[in-house]
Amino acid sequence: MTKLEDLELCFVTGKGGTGKTTVAAALARYLAGLGKRVLLCEVDAKGEVALVFEASEVGFTPKEVAPSIWAMTMDTESSLKEYLKIYLKVPVTGPLSPLAKAFDFVATAAPGVKEILTVGKVCFEVRQRTYDVVVVDAPATGHIIGQLAAPQAINELVKVGLIRSQTEWMLEILSDRSRTGVVVVTTPEEMPVAETIELAGRLSDETTVALQAVVVNRVLPGRFTRREEEAFSALTSDAAAVRLRSALGREVREVLEGAALAVELRHNRSAHLADLRERLDPSLPIVLLPYLFTGMMGIAGTTELADALAAELTR
Amino acid sequence: MNPGGELPAGLEGLLCSKKVLVTCGPGGVGKTTTAAALAAQVARRHDVSVLVLTIDPAKRLADALGLEGIGNDERQVDPAMLGDQARGRLFAAMLDTKQSWDALVRTHAKDQATAAQILSNPLYQNITGRFVQSHDYIAMERLFELHESGRYDLIVVDTPPTRNALDFLDAPERLADFFSSRLLRWLIAPYRSRVFNLASKPFTQVADRILGAQFLADIAEFFFALQSMYDGFVARAKAVQALLRSDAVSFCVVSSLEMTPAREAEFFATELTARGLDLGAIVFNKVLPASLRDREALLTAQLLGERAAELAPVAEVDPQLAARVLREAARSFIDFAALAQAEERARRAFRAHCDLVVAAPYFGDDVADVEGLLRLGGVLLDGTEEPTAGPSMPD
Numbered sequence: 001m002t003k004l005e006d007l008e009l010c011f012v013t014g015k016g017g018t019g020k021t022t023v024a025a026a027l028a029r030y031l032a033g034l035g036k037r038v039l040l041c042e043v044d045a046k047g048e049v050a051l052v053f054e055a056s057e058v059g060f061t062p063k064e065v066a067p068s069i070w071a072m073t074m075d076t077e078s079s080l081k082e083y084l085k086i087y088l089k090v091p092v093t094g095p096l097s098p099l100a101k102a103f104d105f106v107a108t109a110a111p112g113v114k115e116i117l118t119v120g121k122v123c124f125e126v127r128q129r130t131y132d133v134v135v136v137d138a139p140a141t142g143h144i145i146g147q148l149a150a151p152q153a154i155n156e157l158v159k160v161g162l163i164r165s166q167t168e169w170m171l172e173i174l175s176d177r178s179r180t181g182v183v184v185v186t187t188p189e190e191m192p193v194a195e196t197i198e199l200a201g202r203l204s205d206e207t208t209v210a211l212q213a214v215v216v217n218r219v220l221p222g223r224f225t226r227r228e229e230e231a232f233s234a235l236t237s238d239a240a241a242v243r244l245r246s247a248l249g250r251e252v253r254e255v256l257e258g259a260a261l262a263v264e265l266r267h268n269r270s271a272h273l274a275d276l277r278e279r280l281d282p283s284l285p286i287v288l289l290p291y292l293f294t295g296m297m298g299i300a301g302t303t304e305l306a307d308a309l310a311a312e313l314t315r
Numbered sequence: 316m317n318p319g320g321e322l323p324a325g326l327e328g329l330l331c332s333k334k335v336l337v338t339c340g341p342g343g344v345g346k347t348t349t350a351a352a353l354a355a356q357v358a359r360r361h362d363v364s365v366l367v368l369t370i371d372p373a374k375r376l377a378d379a380l381g382l383e384g385i386g387n388d389e390r391q392v393d394p395a396m397l398g399d400q401a402r403g404r405l406f407a408a409m410l411d412t413k414q415s416w417d418a419l420v421r422t423h424a425k426d427q428a429t430a431a432q433i434l435s436n437p438l439y440q441n442i443t444g445r446f447v448q449s450h451d452y453i454a455m456e457r458l459f460e461l462h463e464s465g466r467y468d469l470i471v472v473d474t475p476p477t478r479n480a481l482d483f484l485d486a487p488e489r490l491a492d493f494f495s496s497r498l499l500r501w502l503i504a505p506y507r508s509r510v511f512n513l514a515s516k517p518f519t520q521v522a523d524r525i526l527g528a529q530f531l532a533d534i535a536e537f538f539f540a541l542q543s544m545y546d547g548f549v550a551r552a553k554a555v556q557a558l559l560r561s562d563a564v565s566f567c568v569v570s571s572l573e574m575t576p577a578r579e580a581e582f583f584a585t586e587l588t589a590r591g592l593d594l595g596a597i598v599f600n601k602v603l604p605a606s607l608r609d610r611e612a613l614l615t616a617q618l619l620g621e622r623a624a625e626l627a628p629v630a631e632v633d634p635q636l637a638a639r640v641l642r643e644a645a646r647s648f649i650d651f652a653a654l655a656q657a658e659e660r661a662r663r664a665f666r667a668h669c670d671l672v673v674a675a676p677y678f679g680d681d682v683a684d685v686e687g688l689l690r691l692g693g694v695l696l697d698g699t700e701e702p703t704a705g706p707s708m709p710d
Contacts, residue, residue, distance in 0.1 A: 017342050017573070244626060247629065248615065261607075263644070
């Protein structure tokens, strides 16, 4: 396993709703804090990267959104234009109609090409070495395999030509586990854990890219110990509730019920976390990030998670 | 589906007045489970045949519905599992993209030889097997086919959990556009004439430098064969579009009230309406109970935490331990109260989008059996904006 801070290309993926973008941003911030120049690339251009850095709109051209962090959103049409310009000296300014049509073909009819334009662009940035590391806010678990496997697929389809030699250097970068890795973000819940286990298997079976770490996001404080649970039941018993009410002079039932829900969630999530640990390769680092109850997004939330990430990685 | 008589209120009423309900929304919010739960409960309450068509069910849910390893076929869920009182029938099916594409090619190809040529083309195999967007088209295609079959009074269909999930709505149109595009004619022109006179076309020339002649030949062959199915595809795509816009179909956005999914769900709601589609309902899953938003309760929690040491003796256990647990419990309540407040703010943003908003509470763990589906479905069909059934409490 390569240390996360030594990677040159890091794909951050995970089931939808696990906080993938926030974790990718926190990772970028952590790496920038180590003195690296970081390119953060949002593949599903939802504009979330701009939100977490409280920046105005981010586009295909990288823009410095925080010290040493440049952000960009993937746009396959721009990627194609850049590609044609660099490799074929085809000057493309503005939307040329035949090219736009060609792009329709690329995107609609042979969607594998869309994937290759995405992976190709990030590999290209790694090769250019303008940045020390490229962090990719990659598609969710359902789509990441198709994307990472695209160079191999194209490589099998196309036997000669420029693309062929290019997929070869892409594969070289992607397959080099000392440079490239995948980080899977999950939460300690049943479905995300199940998907993470499945994805770990598929990454090794269907792609050449190495899984480097699993980040468990939104971890609640640990479950009560057995003794604490007993004490909690005793405190929430009818008799105790009546005594609490008379001591405080206030109704306590709602609070006790709410607290019971919290305790149950903590209990549940701990069980799923234990399950995750048990089913993953024991040598794989598992990084835990706390639940931010304030629902903080933006710079404050990203910073808090980056600090938590730093604490976990340097532990 | 129309069971006759007066329509029930709420989500149940919506389902009783439609033939198809499409659930869409961000990933990780229980969209598939919601689709299955609604279908199961409608089938229990009404004398109708209901099909739930899912894209990628979690293994336990697939097992619960008896879907494991059955590919594209529809299966009836064991009637006994719906309970003694069940009046209708529940069916479930999964979407197998590759199988569906193959079937489509066989239907529309002009003869068996053309079908065989397409099916064995390497480009075809890659597009259908590996790449994501081919799901979009085929999901709508299959929905159309099942609807047309007339076998079901109601079909509840789940959609892929992506930001671009609405692509599936455009997929038939895009495919039709592509078939009639000039680009396609360029691509297949060399194939049609059987002469690869590449120099004659600048586009082909560029494409050849990038992709190589063999790949181009594969592309040309593929689309040449595919073009013979043009009429069939385009007519079908139009019919699918017409169905989605018809009165028979309604859409339901499913989300949780966490900040990121909620924002995405709002995007879905806006887009659906902008596309002239019927946004019939919004379902929120895993909603925290309203009691967590009570100001008095929050104050009580703060007092419990502050005076934990003094209050600890009410329980007949080690007072130090009791004090610690009480402080923890109070802190947990305060933490979750903050979450519940954030949820409420997120929910308010949806009021403008749709009149019918239904919330389901946290149900401890994920739903993974028919009993759990019926329970969730019951809550949703009768549901209101606040979650109606309290979450399960530990004993």
